[in-house]
Structure formats: structure tokens, C-alpha cells
Amino acid sequence: xxxxxxLRAITFLLALVLLIPAYxxxxxxxxxxxxxxxxxTIKIGWAGDLTKQLVxxxxxxxxxxxxxxxxxxxxxxxxxFKAEIVQGDDQCVGDxxxxxxxxxxxxxxxxxxxxxxxxxATIPASDVYEKARIVMVSPxxxxxxxxxxxxxxxxxxxxxxxxxxxxxxxxMVNVMKxxxxxxxxxxASYGKGLADTIAQQAAxxxxxxxxxxxxxxxxxxxRPVLTKLLQNPPDVLFFGGYExxxxxxxxxxxxxxxxxxxxxxxxGAYTNTYLSLAGKDxxxxxxxxxxxxxxxEAAQKAFEDSFTKLANDKYNTYDPYQPNxxxxxxxxxxxxxxVATTDAxxxxxxxxxxxxxxxxxxxxxxxxxGTLTCDAKGDCGAGEVGVYTVKDGKFxxxxxxxxxxxxxxxxxxSATMAATAAK
Numbered sequence: 001x002x003x004x005x006x007l008r009a010i011t012f013l014l015a016l017v018l019l020i021p022a023y024x025x026x027x028x029x030x031x032x033x034x035x036x037x038x039x040x041t042i043k044i045g046w047a048g049d050l051t052k053q054l055v056x057x058x059x060x061x062x063x064x065x066x067x068x069x070x071x072x073x074x075x076x077x078x079x080x081f082k083a084e085i086v087q088g089d090d091q092c093v094g095d096x097x098x099x100x101x102x103x104x105x106x107x108x109x110x111x112x113x114x115x116x117x118x119x120x121a122t123i124p125a126s127d128v129y130e131k132a133r134i135v136m137v138s139p140x141x142x143x144x145x146x147x148x149x150x151x152x153x154x155x156x157x158x159x160x161x162x163x164x165x166x167x168x169x170x171x172m173v174n175v176m177k178x179x180x181x182x183x184x185x186x187x188a189s190y191g192k193g194l195a196d197t198i199a200q201q202a203a204x205x206x207x208x209x210x211x212x213x214x215x216x217x218x219x220x221x222x223r224p225v226l227t228k229l230l231q232n233p234p235d236v237l238f239f240g241g242y243e244x245x246x247x248x249x250x251x252x253x254x255x256x257x258x259x260x261x262x263x264x265x266x267x268g269a270y271t272n273t274y275l276s277l278a279g280k281d282x283x284x285x286x287x288x289x290x291x292x293x294x295x296x297e298a299a300q301k302a303f304e305d306s307f308t309k310l311a312n313d314k315y316n317t318y319d320p321y322q323p324n325x326x327x328x329x330x331x332x333x334x335x336x337x338x339v340a341t342t343d344a345x346x347x348x349x350x351x352x353x354x355x356x357x358x359x360x361x362x363x364x365x366x367x368x369x370g371t372l373t374c375d376a377k378g379d380c381g382a383g384e385v386g387v388y389t390v391k392d393g394k395f396x397x398x399x400x401x402x403x404x405x406x407x408x409x410x411x412x413x414s415a416t417m418a419a420t421a422a423k
Contacts, residue, residue, distance in 0.1 A: 060318025
């Protein structure tokens with residue numbers, strides 16, 4: 001009996017120990033302040049995909065954020081304290097993003113996060129940050145849901161899927177004169193959300209949606225779903241997702257005979273990797289992505305020069321979110337500068353709740369992507385939605401849609417997305 005009770009006690013204690021890693025990181029920073037002694041650095045987390053599906057654009061965001069940090073450090077830092085970036089590889093996958101977020105939350109010196117890059121990673125990670133009271137600014141997570149869950153720590157410096165989806169639908173129907181479209185997506189928050197919006201908006205504009213379906217982004221053969229379209233080929237096939245499946249779809253469309261259907265995708269495929277993987281089949285494809293309308297051309301030029309030196313590579317290799325990475329870090333650093341104080345022994349003290357409020361209160365901030373002002377939900381993005389085509393193996397700009405133009409278009413995208421999210 002005693003040995004049985006003893007065994008149960010040990011089992012119970014082991015269970016508690018196993019639970020600690022999952023929750024300790026979340027609880028470690030709940031509220032309070034960060035106090036950094038002289039000689040310490042201000043730690044800012046960065047999270048994106050360094051090994052799986054969106055590596056090059058993620059590195060572009062990382063380098064962009066690092067340029068912002070380097071600029072502050074070259075000027076003496078924040079109140080004499082240098083900043084540093086702590087990297088986390090979330091692979092643009094929800095479970096891995098949660099792991100990265102828990103790791104950041106377990107470090108009591110990490111004050112904020114630039115990230116995450118992908119919406120499907122940002123959403124679960126942000127739940128961890130909300131509990132840990134770590135403010136975050138995503139440079140590129142565009143899904144409607146990201147900032148529409150009532151979270152106080154979540155912000156982003158990019159347009160949203162409702163704007164991009166409306167712009168895409170307007171271009172397809174009004175410029176390409178598409179009468180019928182089909183949509184495919186990778187079933188993730190970003191790809192599916194954008195594809196659904198485009199289908200809804202295109203239908204509202206008078207186009208017929210002949211197919212809306214999710215596919216496996218890891219699959220090697222999309223011909224079965226593509227052959228469904230052969231009997232009545234749509235004018236446009238839109239894919240919501242990332243570069244690798246987009247490239248394979250582009251190639252296999254030609255293989256099955258969808259030669260008159262135009263391929264259209266998003267910023268997840270607006271990459272040099274897509275061009276390389278799709279090869280000659282990419283010619284004539286369409287993409288939409290952020291189109292930066294900077295407020296300071298000299299600042300943009302200086303940024304590109306610093307970025308190129310840091311990356312030791314051509315700037316446009318890492319398109320399209322390099323300036324957004326810079327702006328996300330710059331907004332965080334400016335907010336830290338506003339709320340941080342030094343105490344009697346020279347330590348830097350950062351109040352977490354004050355920092356959360358300061359980021360959300362960002363107003364008329366002169367960023368590389370334009371003038372940034374955060375609304376009550378944390379949407380701070382400037383920039384325009386650009387539509388591009390592949391011409392002679394490179395992306396060529398076709399049209400840009402400003403926020404004002406999209407508002408005047410009266411597509412009702414925000415209301416549609418809100419209704420969809422509520423279901």
C-alpha cells in the first residue's frame with residue numbers, strides 16, 4: 001500500500017514537472033517591468049520562417065528590422081542602451097510559432113517582438129504574447145483575424161486581406177475583364193482568407209466563381225484538381241498561399257491544358273524563388289503585393305544601401321517586405337524610447353503595460369512605407385496594393401490601389417470579412 005501511494009505521488013509530481021515548460025514561459029512576464037542593468041541590451045524578438053516555405057522574404061524582413069536596430073545603436077541606443085534582435089524560426093507554422101512565442105515569453109528581458117511573418121503563425125503566437133504581456137508588431141501578417149480578436153498586444157504595419165482581396169477582384173473583373181474565376185488556397189489563415197475574400201468580391205462585381213477549393217501545400221501533383229476546370233476553363237485561377245505550390249500550379253496548369261486561364265496569386269508568391277521554381281511557365285502570371293509609397297525618398301535610398309551591405313546581396317532579392325520589417329522595429333524602438341526611464345543606479349526600466357499602450361498610440365509616424373497611425377485594433381499599415389505581372393522573367397508593375405481608392409470602390413470587403421469571421 002505504501003509503495004503504491006509512493007508511486008502515485010511520484011507520478012503526480014512528474015506530471016507537474018512536465019506541465020511546467022508549457023506554461024512557465026507564458027506566466028513569467030505577466031505584467032510588471034523589465035529592468036536592465038548598465039551594459040545589458042534591449043532584447044527584441046524576431047520571428048519568421050528561416051527554414052521552410054517563405055525563407056527569403058522572411059530574411060528580408062529580418063534584415064530590414066536589423067537595419068532599424070543598427071541605426072538606433074549607431075546613435076547611442078535608447079537612453080544609452082543598445083538594442084539587439086533575438087531570432088526565432090517559426091517556419092510559418094502554427095505549432096512552431098507557439099513554441100517560439102513560449103521561448104520568448106520565458107526570457108524576462110525580451111520586451112517586444114517584430115513578427116510574426118505569416119498570419120498562420122502570428123495568430124497562435126499572439127495568444128501567448130497576450131498572456132505574457134509582450135507587445136508585438138507584425139510586418140506582414142495580413143489576415144483579417146490577426147487584429148480582430150480584441151487583443152491589446154497585437155499590431156501590424158501592413159495592409160489587410162480585405163483591402164488586398166478587393167484590389168485583386170477589381171483588377172480581375174475591371175481590368176482583365178474576367179467573367180469567371182476559380183480560387184484555390186493552402187487552407188492556412190492567410191491563403192484561405194484571401195481566396196475567400198476574392199471569391200466574394202469577384203462575385204459581387206459580377207464574375208462567376210466556378211470553383212473554390214483548398215489544396216495540400218505539400219502535394220506534388222495538382223493535376224487532379226486542375227483537370228476539373230478543363231470542361232469550362234475560367235478566365236482566372238487565383239491561388240492563396242506561398243511560392244512553392246504557386247510555382248507548381250503554374251507549371252501544371254500548362255501541362256493539363258489550361259493555357260488560356262491566367263494564373264493570379266499573392267505576396268506569398270511575389271518572390272524570386274517563385275520565378276526560379278516556375279521558370280518559363282511564370283511568364284504572364286499575375287501577383288498582388290505591397291507597393292511601398294515612402295514619405296522620404298532619401299531615407300528609402302539610405303535604407304536600401306544599408307540593407308544591401310548587411311545582406312551582402314541585392315536588395316530586391318528579398319522583396320517585398322523589407323521596408324515593413326524596418327518599420328515594425330522602428331515603431332517598437334520609438335515606443336520604448338517614450339516609456340523607458342532610468343533609475344538611481346543607471347538601470348533602464350521599461351513598463352510593459354506602458355509599452356503596449358505606447359505602440360498602440362502610434363500616430364503620424366514617418367515610416368519607410370508611409371505615415372503610420374495605429375487604430376484601436378492595432379492596424380497601423382500604410383502602403384498601397386500593387387498588381388504585377390511576370391514579363392521577361394521579372395515582375396513588372398501594372399497598377400496600384402490606394403486605401404482611398406479601395407474605400408471609394410465600395411466593395412464592402414470589411415463588412416464581408418467581419419461577417420465571415422463571426423461564423
